[in-house]
Amino acid sequence: MIRLKLRYLAHVSMVTGILQEFHETQSSSLKALLKELDQRYCGFQSLFIPAESDRLNLNAMIFYQPLGKIPAPFVDLNSPLEDEATLTFW
Amino acid sequence: MRDNKVQTILRVDLSTAKTCLEPLPEEWTAKYIGCRGIHSRLLFDEVPPGTDPFGPDNVLYIGTGPLEGTPIGMGRLSVACKSPRGTVAEGSCGGFFGPELRRAGIDYIAIRGKADRPVYLWLCDGKAEIRDARHLWGRKINETDALLREELSDPDVQFRYIGPAGENLVHSSPIFGNRDNSGGRAGCGEVMGSKKLKAIAVRGSGGIRVADYEGFLKAYQHFRQRVDIATSRDVWTPIWGAYGAPVIVRVFNDQGGIMTRNAQEMHWDEEKCNRVSAEPYLEKYVTRAKACFCCPLPACKKQHEIRSGPFQGFRGGNLWAAIPSVFGPLLDNDDLELIIVMAGMCNQYGLDVFHVAYTLAWGMECFEKGILTRADTDGLELRFGCPDKAGLLDLIRKIAMREGFGDLLARGCAEASRVVGKGSEKFALVIKGQELEAIAQRNSYMVALGVAVSEVGPDHTRWYPPHPGHPGLLKNEDLARLGVQLDLSKAAQGRNPEEKGKVLRWFTISRAIVESLPSCVFLIRDTLGFDLHPWHDLFQAVTGIQVDYTEFIRAGERVMNLDRAFLVREGFRRADDRPPLRMATEDVPEFGYPKLDASIFDRMLDDYYRANEWSLKTSIPRRHKLEELGLGDVATNLEKCGMEVET
Numbered sequence: 254m255i256r257l258k259l260r261y262l263a264h265v266s267m268v269t270g271i272l273q274e275f276h277e278t279q280s281s282s283l284k285a286l287l288k289e290l291d292q293r294y295c296g297f298q299s300l301f302i303p304a305e306s307d308r309l310n311l312n313a314m315i316f317y318q319p320l321g322k323i324p325a326p327f328v329d330l331n332s333p334l335e336d337e338a339t340l341t342f343w
Numbered sequence: 344m345r346d347n348k349v350q351t352i353l354r355v356d357l358s359t360a361k362t363c364l365e366p367l368p369e370e371w372t373a374k375y376i377g378c379r380g381i382h383s384r385l386l387f388d389e390v391p392p393g394t395d396p397f398g399p400d401n402v403l404y405i406g407t408g409p410l411e412g413t414p415i416g417m418g419r420l421s422v423a424c425k426s427p428r429g430t431v432a433e434g435s436c437g438g439f440f441g442p443e444l445r446r447a448g449i450d451y452i453a454i455r456g457k458a459d460r461p462v463y464l465w466l467c468d469g470k471a472e473i474r475d476a477r478h479l480w481g482r483k484i485n486e487t488d489a490l491l492r493e494e495l496s497d498p499d500v501q502f503r504y505i506g507p508a509g510e511n512l513v514h515s516s517p518i519f520g521n522r523d524n525s526g527g528r529a530g531c532g533e534v535m536g537s538k539k540l541k542a543i544a545v546r547g548s549g550g551i552r553v554a555d556y557e558g559f560l561k562a563y564q565h566f567r568q569r570v571d572i573a574t575s576r577d578v579w580t581p582i583w584g585a586y587g588a589p590v591i592v593r594v595f596n597d598q599g600g601i602m603t604r605n606a607q608e609m610h611w612d613e614e615k616c617n618r619v620s621a622e623p624y625l626e627k628y629v630t631r632a633k634a635c636f637c638c639p640l641p642a643c644k645k646q647h648e649i650r651s652g653p654f655q656g657f658r659g660g661n662l663w664a665a666i667p668s669v670f671g672p673l674l675d676n677d678d679l680e681l682i683i684v685m686a687g688m689c690n691q692y693g694l695d696v697f698h699v700a701y702t703l704a705w706g707m708e709c710f711e712k713g714i715l716t717r718a719d720t721d722g723l724e725l726r727f728g729c730p731d732k733a734g735l736l737d738l739i740r741k742i743a744m745r746e747g748f749g750d751l752l753a754r755g756c757a758e759a760s761r762v763v764g765k766g767s768e769k770f771a772l773v774i775k776g777q778e779l780e781a782i783a784q785r786n787s788y789m790v791a792l793g794v795a796v797s798e799v800g801p802d803h804t805r806w807y808p809p810h811p812g813h814p815g816l817l818k819n820e821d822l823a824r825l826g827v828q829l830d831l832s833k834a835a836q837g838r839n840p841e842e843k844g845k846v847l848r849w850f851t852i853s854r855a856i857v858e859s860l861p862s863c864v865f866l867i868r869d870t871l872g873f874d875l876h877p878w879h880d881l882f883q884a885v886t887g888i889q890v891d892y893t894e895f896i897r898a899g900e901r902v903m904n905l906d907r908a909f910l911v912r913e914g915f916r917r918a919d920d921r922p923p924l925r926m927a928t929e930d931v932p933e934f935g936y937p938k939l940d941a942s943i944f945d946r947m948l949d950d951y952y953r954a955n956e957w958s959l960k961t962s963i964p965r966r967h968k969l970e971e972l973g974l975g976d977v978a979t980n981l982e983k984c985g986m987e988v989e990t
Contacts, residue, residue: 260593260597260613262582262590262593262594262597263581263582263585263586263590263621263622264581264582264585264586266622267585272622273613273617308815309815311576311577311578311813311815311816312575312576312577312578312580313578313581314578314813316597316598318597322935323599323786323934323935323936324597324598324599324934339597341594343578343582343594
């Protein structure tokens, strides 16, 4: 189980109804996390990846910041998530 | 009904009160396109080196271009002159003045001389009249707008005007329109004030003819697909389309790219940031959306009202992208209502928000470090966090009216720090005498290079967007087919110096084209920044002028080289293309961004000059490049001015 800080910007916050939250998860990759969040926030996953795809939508961005490190855009949806990381969805 | 091949210029001499409408050379439309491009040519030709910016020989240009008045024009208008700092002063703005000017049969206004009393210019269907404006002098923007509307008794008249700041020659004052639209922050409002010209009013009844309607429709539909929320492949389109540009304060903060407490830090407290971003702004204050002429993505100009609390009843609009960033984290101020009121006061007094924000931030850092005391600030506790809100708002008024401590800040950061000394120069975040904007530099090398080399001082619209887009949008081979030789994945890496010179050059050329058509650079979405064929198709369809794609791109290169030629002729050199001292000498404690090392910056600068074929030593454009662009006369002019133009 890892703990993540999730931040939702602009139109993404229209889907979630909140600007940010702390989230405990057993998802080990961003792809799994998106699927999990889609169950909580209907339509969340499709904002970021088309069905059956491993590529981020060209009109979406996810920033990933491991604790104490510089944030960078996510490029590999299968890369592992670290405990205490921050993800920003927009 | 007008065609768009030959453009017209209204020449106004305020010293003699004479006006004359004449055509511009027909070949200029293909060579410089219009708007900003024509202004660059006129400025180089008609404002000789050493001209006193506040003297009668400085010329203030206000104009638009051949695509204005069609849906692609977006109401864009360019204002230009020699800046009081000696640079090119050129800026563009939206609204409705541009289309109205074209309907009046006028594309450009060139204003020289000085009136002996305050005047305004009334333009109606090609006729010009210089009218007394003594009753308007000293009036704020909103008051001037209301008085002129009443006087001219026509709700469709469009205006450009200055506020008390422009009249009082306050540093960096822009020219305003539609109450809260401004452009020309490098001092066009100051120059307008020096000519005692309070306002320009225009009304036209003509129409704009599109040469190839079917071709235009096809090209316009292609353009719309690139900017519509449903079809655009651009990370900014949904975020801007739904919430508007002020959302960037959270975007930048999450990337560690928000200048906080006068850029001493690059990351702001997240709770504070949430309080000033677009989400609460939209929820609590926005009353309606308002767009520029034909804009399909009304991101910028929402109207707002504060409904309760100490500022209850305060109304305004156009809290555009950078305002929550510079009146928020830069001053460590998380009171969104105070931000709205500060921006509104700047609009009413005709001040430049960047000048005001950065000068206040400079003053706050000086105050907290003991360089300034209450004895200097007229008793104001000038601290980050803005504890004395009423005092701060009164200081904004004093800046516009040049009263007390406000008079020092009215001179701008660079001059104020020269007067105060004591090491305060390091807190002045300026380039070529002009304050920065909202976009940070130590996390994005393209931004650092872009603001440093801009011929007007820091202005991200010269090479917008500041982030080269989604790496998956275009492959390098796609770019090569478009004539753009660069590695986009490297160009998109914020702190990798590779490819920054090349990508910046391309963006500067392509933006010069878009601003010359004109259209709005904020609508350069999806592939529209790299693939200029849609813009080329629109130009040909509207004007009926057939130019090949390569020649179309060259028009942008000409504009860029003319701006550089004007700048170097005024004495600016490579040493002036530098980021502020703070960015080059101080590391950022949080997020771990180091200072922008001089050797890295110089490498990018070399790459940029080399890509442009400018002298690596001086930044002066080389003769063979100018001749290749058909600007051999510019090279000769520079040589006659005693400059060493390399072959």
